[in-house]
Amino acid sequence: MRILHTADWHIGQLFHEYDRSYEHQQFLNWLSITLQEQEIDVLLVSGDVFDLSNPSAAAVKMFYSFLNRALKMRPGLQIVVTAGNHDSASRLEVPKPLLESSAIHIVGVIGKDQEGKIDYRKLLIPLRNQEGKVCAWCLAVPFLRMGDYPSVADCDNPYAEGVAQFYREACQLALDLKTDDQPLIAMGHLHTQKAEVSDMDKSERLIMGGVECISAAAFDEAIKYVALGHIHKAQRVGGKEHIRYCGSPVPMSFSEMNYKHQVMVFDLNEEGISDLHSIEVPLSVALQRVPSVHSPLPAVLAALQQLPEAGDTQPPYLEVRVLQDGPEPGLRHKIETALSGKHVRLAKIDVKTAAEEQKAGGAQVASPDKLHDLQPLDILKKIYRQRYGNEVPEEIIRLFNEVSQEASQED
Numbered sequence: 001m002r003i004l005h006t007a008d009w010h011i012g013q014l015f016h017e018y019d020r021s022y023e024h025q026q027f028l029n030w031l032s033i034t035l036q037e038q039e040i041d042v043l044l045v046s047g048d049v050f051d052l053s054n055p056s057a058a059a060v061k062m063f064y065s066f067l068n069r070a071l072k073m074r075p076g077l078q079i080v081v082t083a084g085n086h087d088s089a090s091r092l093e094v095p096k097p098l099l100e101s102s103a104i105h106i107v108g109v110i111g112k113d114q115e116g117k118i119d120y121r122k123l124l125i126p127l128r129n130q131e132g133k134v135c136a137w138c139l140a141v142p143f144l145r146m147g148d149y150p151s152v153a154d155c156d157n158p159y160a161e162g163v164a165q166f167y168r169e170a171c172q173l174a175l176d177l178k179t180d181d182q183p184l185i186a187m188g189h190l191h192t193q194k195a196e197v198s199d200m201d202k203s204e205r206l207i208m209g210g211v212e213c214i215s216a217a218a219f220d221e222a223i224k225y226v227a228l229g230h231i232h233k234a235q236r237v238g239g240k241e242h243i244r245y246c247g248s249p250v251p252m253s254f255s256e257m258n259y260k261h262q263v264m265v266f267d268l269n270e271e272g273i274s275d276l277h278s279i280e281v282p283l284s285v286a287l288q289r290v291p292s293v294h295s296p297l298p299a300v301l302a303a304l305q306q307l308p309e310a311g312d313t314q315p316p317y318l319e320v321r322v323l324q325d326g327p328e329p330g331l332r333h334k335i336e337t338a339l340s341g342k343h344v345r346l347a348k349i350d351v352k353t354a355a356e357e358q359k360a361g362g363a364q365v366a367s368p369d370k371l372h373d374l375q376p377l378d379i380l381k382k383i384y385r386q387r388y389g390n391e392v393p394e395e396i397i398r399l400f401n402e403v404s405q406e407a408s409q410e411d
Contacts (some may be wrong), residue, residue, distance in 0.1 A: 001041040001127060001135055005264040006031070007229030008248040010086065012059035015317060020250065021058065022314065026284035027249045028066040032277060036073045038265060042127055043070070043077060046229030046246070047084025047143055047189030054088065054305070064095075067104060071282045076103075080125050083108035083142040084189040084229055103128075107140040109233035113228075118150070120170040124177065137178050138267055139170055139186040140225070143230070147264070163190065164218035171220040185225040188365045190214050192228070192237045195245065216243055225271040227264075232260050234278065242273060249281045254319045256347065257287045286316035289342065294323040294352045297334070301354040304338040309337035311343040318344040325390060376404055 011024050035043060050059055071077055081104070083089040089108030096106050111119040127136040149162035167186070174184050204403040216238025219226050226243040233256075234247030246264045251257070262278040281324065291303045300322050319337055322328075332349060339346055380400055384392045392400075 001129060003042045003044060003185070003225075003266055003268055004035065004038065004040045005044045005046065005225075005227040005244065005266075006249060007046035007227070007246055008048045008084070008232055008252075009045070009064055010048055010051040010248065010250075010252070012023060012055045013252075015251075018317065018345055018347060020285075021062070023128070023200070023250050023284045025062060027281060028062065028069075030282055031249075032066065032070050032073050034263070035070055035077060038279070040074065040077065040265070041129070042138070043079045044185075044187055044227045045079070045081040046187045046227045047082050048086045048091065048229060049081060049084070050087055052086065053091065067099070067102075071102060071104075076130055078103045078127060079105070080138050080140050080187065081106045082140050082187050082189060082229075083126045083141045084156065087143075089142060089145075103367060105140065110142070117167070118148075118166070119258055120173045121299050123170060124174055133162060136183045137174055138187065139167075139174055139184065141167070141170065141186065141188050143189040160214055162215050167218050168220065171223060175220075175222055183224045183268055183270065183272060184222055185227065186219060186223045187216075187227045187229075189229045191230055192216060192245075195231045195237065196233055196235055214242055225266060225276075232256070233259065234264075234361045241276065241334075246278075251283075251287055254287055254289060254317075254350075256270070257289065285314045287319070288316040289319045291321055293323045294350070296323055296325075297328060297331070301334065301338045304335065304342070307339070307342040307344060309341050309343060315343050315345045317347040317384065319348040319350055320346065322349065324353050327396075345351055377401070 006019065009024065009027070013020050013024075034040070049063060052059075067079065081092070083092045083106075087108065092108040093106055099106060105125045107123060107125075111122045113119055123140050125138040125140050126134040127138055128369075130134045144163055144166060146159075149159075149166040151164050152158060152161045155161040159229060167188075167328070171184070171186070172287065178184060191213045193215050195213065224242060226237070226240075228237065228245045231245045232248040232252045233245065235245050237243040244264055247261055248262065249261050251259070251261065261281040261283070263281060264276065264278055266273045266276040274353065291300060295303070304320070318339075322331065322335075328334075331351070335349060336346065377397070377400065381392050384390070384396075
């Protein structure tokens with residue numbers, strides 16, 4: 001059996017307020033063709049199908065249109081989809097009874113029996129060959145929320161150890177059910193230890209509450225391949241070739257400018273996996289930074305004026321990088337004026353100061369007594385000096401004093 005692993009589509013996402021429907025549709029069109037050309041038997045989607053738990057009608061239509069098209073182009077294809085932390089587990093499962101008749105399996109909710117015990121059997125998906133024979137099993141585990149995993153007594157980290165216990169118990173059931181000639185693979189949507197993260201992943205970690213990460217040891221050696229989602233950069237986990245993040249198929253931040261997005265493909269047989277390799281996903285909308293390093297505004301405006309005014313491709317997303325030594329009134333207006341008629345989409349203005357560039361240490365925290373003694377003008381001078389590395393100009397001090405006097409008169 002040939003298997004393709006992908007994750008973190010985030011259909012419906014806005015990139016700095018720009019709609020990404022074109023990019024997601026281009027990816028799904030490419031994926032449909034790839035499934036056919038690569039003769040894929042099983043498609044694994046490891047969470048975060050949508051960017052929002054309540055996706056738009058257009059996003060939902062795009063997803064189900066893809067499922068329909070993929071099955072028509074590759075008859076006999078089996079699809080296993082798990083929910084990520086961005087998905088609504090219950091909403092994703094709504095069409096489950098209908099889709100399973102077409103060998104599409106969606107797992108979002110962790111089922112429990114009347115005694116509150118986890119029903120691991122519902123997570124085990126049989127993978128069949130073209131003759132309908134069960135050749136392998138997939139342990140389809142979605143993103144685990146509080147209450148989804150077992151409670152482990154007297155442990156330092158209830159989340160990490162609970163998730164590890166979840167995989168141990170689920171794997172044991174799978175080993176009890178399967179035959180020796182039926183390999184086992186698993187899916188997950190989680191943060192592993194020492195995973196290399198992108199800018200977007202750092203905010204995801206905060207959403208999870210800063211809990212500890214999951215060790216690669218949580219996955220039993222009997223599992224031949226672990227298809228992970230949640231981290232947007234493709235990588236192996238714990239030095240293990242068979243434990244993989246495939247990464248997101250479209251860029252999630254400007255930090256991914258020079259990063260090649262991909263899906264993973266491998267063959268699965270009685271002995272395990274072979275021919276594990278990546279396939280690069282074509283980039284439909286480019287990312288661009290001007291200038292390449294933060295520069296003073298005159299140099300930035302000159303560089304922007306050199307950009308082309310027309311192009312045959314989709315306009316790239318643009319990040320403008322400015323180095324300031326003081327406040328710059330009307331900064332965005334000046335940049336937008338320089339970009340008038342240019343073949344780009346202004347997505348982000350990234351401003352740094354000379355002080356930030358040179359800053360080596362962390363910020364100092366003032367004591368409450370010291371803060372009480374500071375006057376508003378003192379605070380202005382300290383913040384300005386910290387941000388720009390210069391003293392406050394006399395004109396700004398004059399304007400600040402005028403505003404302060406007006407405010408005190410109103411009080």
